[in-house]
Amino acid sequence: MTSSNTRVSSTATPTAEPRTRIRRRRLSHRRTGWSTLLWVLPALTVYGVFVLYPLVQTINYSFYKWDGIGAATPDGFANYQNVFTQSALYVSILNSFVLIVFFTVIPVTLGLVSAVLMRELKGRGAGTLVRTLLFLPEVIPLAGAAIAWTWMYSPNGVINQALRAVGLTSDQHAWLGDFSTALPAVGIIGTWVVTGFCTVLLLVGIAKIDQSLFEAARLDGAGRWAEFRAITLPELRRELVVCVTVTIIAALASFDVVYISTQGGPGYSTMVPGLEIYQLTFIKQQVGQASALAVVLVALVLIIVVPIQRLGRER
Amino acid sequence: MAETVSARATRILILAVLIVFTVLPLLSMITTALQKQGTFPSGLSFPVHPQWHNFVDAWNAADFLALLKSSTLIVLGVVPAAVLFSTLAGFGLATSRLPGRSVIYGLFILGLTLPAEALVSPLYYELQGMGLLNSRWALILPLLGLFMPFGVFWMRAAFQALPAELSEAAEIDGASSWQMFRRVKLPLVLPSLSSLTILFFLWTWNQFLLVIVLINNPADGNMAGALATFQGEHGTNVVLLCAGSLIIMAPSLLIFFMFQRQFVRALLQGAIK
Numbered sequence: 042m043t044s045s046n047t048r049v050s051s052t053a054t055p056t057a058e059p060r061t062r063i064r065r066r067r068l069s070h071r072r073t074g075w076s077t078l079l080w081v082l083p084a085l086t087v088y089g090v091f092v093l094y095p096l097v098q099t100i101n102y103s104f105y106k107w108d109g110i111g112a113a114t115p116d117g118f119a120n121y122q123n124v125f126t127q128s129a130l131y132v133s134i135l136n137s138f139v140l141i142v143f144f145t146v147i148p149v150t151l152g153l154v155s156a157v158l159m160r161e162l163k164g165r166g167a168g169t170l171v172r173t174l175l176f177l178p179e180v181i182p183l184a185g186a187a188i189a190w191t192w193m194y195s196p197n198g199v200i201n202q203a204l205r206a207v208g209l210t211s212d213q214h215a216w217l218g219d220f221s222t223a224l225p226a227v228g229i230i231g232t233w234v235v236t237g238f239c240t241v242l243l244l245v246g247i248a249k250i251d252q253s254l255f256e257a258a259r260l261d262g263a264g265r266w267a268e269f270r271a272i273t274l275p276e277l278r279r280e281l282v283v284c285v286t287v288t289i290i291a292a293l294a295s296f297d298v299v300y301i302s303t304q305g306g307p308g309y310s311t312m313v314p315g316l317e318i319y320q321l322t323f324i325k326q327q328v329g330q331a332s333a334l335a336v337v338l339v340a341l342v343l344i345i346v347v348p349i350q351r352l353g354r355e356r
Numbered sequence: 357m358a359e360t361v362s363a364r365a366t367r368i369l370i371l372a373v374l375i376v377f378t379v380l381p382l383l384s385m386i387t388t389a390l391q392k393q394g395t396f397p398s399g400l401s402f403p404v405h406p407q408w409h410n411f412v413d414a415w416n417a418a419d420f421l422a423l424l425k426s427s428t429l430i431v432l433g434v435v436p437a438a439v440l441f442s443t444l445a446g447f448g449l450a451t452s453r454l455p456g457r458s459v460i461y462g463l464f465i466l467g468l469t470l471p472a473e474a475l476v477s478p479l480y481y482e483l484q485g486m487g488l489l490n491s492r493w494a495l496i497l498p499l500l501g502l503f504m505p506f507g508v509f510w511m512r513a514a515f516q517a518l519p520a521e522l523s524e525a526a527e528i529d530g531a532s533s534w535q536m537f538r539r540v541k542l543p544l545v546l547p548s549l550s551s552l553t554i555l556f557f558l559w560t561w562n563q564f565l566l567v568i569v570l571i572n573n574p575a576d577g578n579m580a581g582a583l584a585t586f587q588g589e590h591g592t593n594v595v596l597l598c599a600g601s602l603i604i605m606a607p608s609l610l611i612f613f614m615f616q617r618q619f620v621r622a623l624l625q626g627a628i629k
Binding site (some may be wrong): 076077078079080081083084085087088090091092093094095096098099101102106109133151154155158159169171172173174175176177178179180181182183184185186188189190192193195197198199200201202233236237238240241242245290293294296297300301314316318319322327328331332335336337338343346 | 366367371374375377378379380381382384385388396397398399400420440442443444445446447449452453454457459460463464467469470471472473474475476477478479480481482497498500501502505506507508533558561562564565568569579580581583584587597598601604605608609612613616617619620621625
């Protein structure tokens with residue numbers, strides 16, 4: 042900053058008229074340039090102090106063995122080694138991949154199918170009401186969704202009640218308490234939260250597609266499947282990328298729903314990285330280990346999300 | 357004709373299934389909340405003698421007014437400042453000629469996909485060092501920081517979408533950058549700004565992880581955190597749990613129904629950009 046100022050003032054001695062004018066112009070440009078910092082400063086300060094600094098600290102902690110109270114001892118890459126070799130840690134990552142099926146694959150497929158089938162369903166009044174209802178899960182706190190579903194899954198809850206009503210079962214299955222059903226059950230809570238959102242987003246996207254494209258395809262004798270592959274899917278690329286990105290992050294970084302519904306149990310069957318980081322830091326007092334897992338989580342999100350974003354921009 | 361009738365039926369069926377799936381858990385909560393306390397009702401059972409006073413009990417058990425006050429204070433601490441900071445930075449970065457502005461912008465973008473879990477441990481010790489742990493500031497300040505990536509990204513896009521002739525014309529008139537901001541451009545990005553306000557409100561109101569980690573006393577936290585407390589204290593009394601959860605979620609629902617158009621628009625735009 043200082044060097045550029047001195048350079049400008051030393052060369053801008055009043056010699057030839059046009060030259061000063063050029064200098065002055067450049068000076069004013071430079072002033073608007075540096076004043077950017079003033080505009081950005083408040084945002085950059087809170088972001089730096091409460092996001093970037095902690096992020097650097099997380100990376101820093103991850104190379105230490107630290108109980109959060111006493112002295113930290115350097116530990117090299119041991120914490121990272123543990124993430125990939127100790128089943129209690131890598132299971133949480135594997136579980137979060139399973140959650141992607143329920144948070145992303147099922148909702149996006151369901152949303153896409155419903156949006157395509159509803160394409161021609163018009164009627165504004167009903168549309169608004171439907172949108173509002175489908176958005177409800179997106180608006181209430183995830184913790185509330187988890188409480189509602191914990192009750193749904195309980196022995197007396199709606200799921201067992203419905204299964205009994207159609208004669209499929211007579212027992213009172215505790216869906217969240219069983220090793221084999223707990224993770225899918227937690228996943229379906231995620232499905233519930235995001236399906237409506239994905240559907241409405243894709244519906245809005247489909248409504249924006251030029252109708253003449255469909256008409257042209259029909260004139261060419263294209264069937265429904267061909268029409269879907271040639272027009273709907275490519276035209277919805279942006280919306281699809283958004284749905285997939287948002288929901289994958291929600292799956293990998295899930296915390297609220299698991300915290301309320303299962304606390305990671307039974308055993309580690311529904312443990313996810315977010316909850317494991319929390320428990321490692323505040324219950325098991327392994328801050329270094331928690332930080333290494335956090336860094337791996339950040340890296341995973343980036344590795345998965347960045348290529349998907351690229352996909353949305355291409356073509 | 358026959359095909360369109362069946363196609364229409366399919367669509368209505370799909371919608372109906374989606375809506376039942378969406379509404380069922382909430383309906384189960386409502387019917388349960390109206391049962392007699394101390395009983396063990398089924399998930400979905402019509403309340404023959406609806407016990408409305410359950411909601412009064414839940415209101416008292418949750419100390420609802422204290423919660424509402426605390427949540428409101430947190431929102432007031434976060435949302436206006438977050439919107440202001442995002443708008444200033446968005447304008448600065450959209451109109452800047454500063455060399456290296458893309459580095460600053462990239463720094464913000466870096467935070468877009470950052471899970472808050474990656475920050476909670478250091479945040480805890482940082483706020484402890486500042487003496488802010490267990491105060492509302494322990495939520496307000498980190499939330500401000502966490503909202504910046506999206507806010508800056510969002511407002512920068514809004515300012516960039518404005519036609520370039522606008523700034524050229526204003527520049528010729530000799531407008532300073534503050535005048536350009538305040539008089540020319542700010543009024544034009546108000547729709548983006550109001551959507552951003554709604555999103556920030558929602559994210560603050562529903563923030564869960566930070567409340568669990570950084571706040572001890574639920575009366576200093578927000579509604580989402582209060583749900584965990586309430587579940588912890590009344591988890592065995594399912595009737596009261598449902599009534600309490602509904603009461604704690606009521607403000608979100610109320611505000612959503614009041615501003616549903618704006619909410620839906622904000623959430624859709626927020627996703628697309």
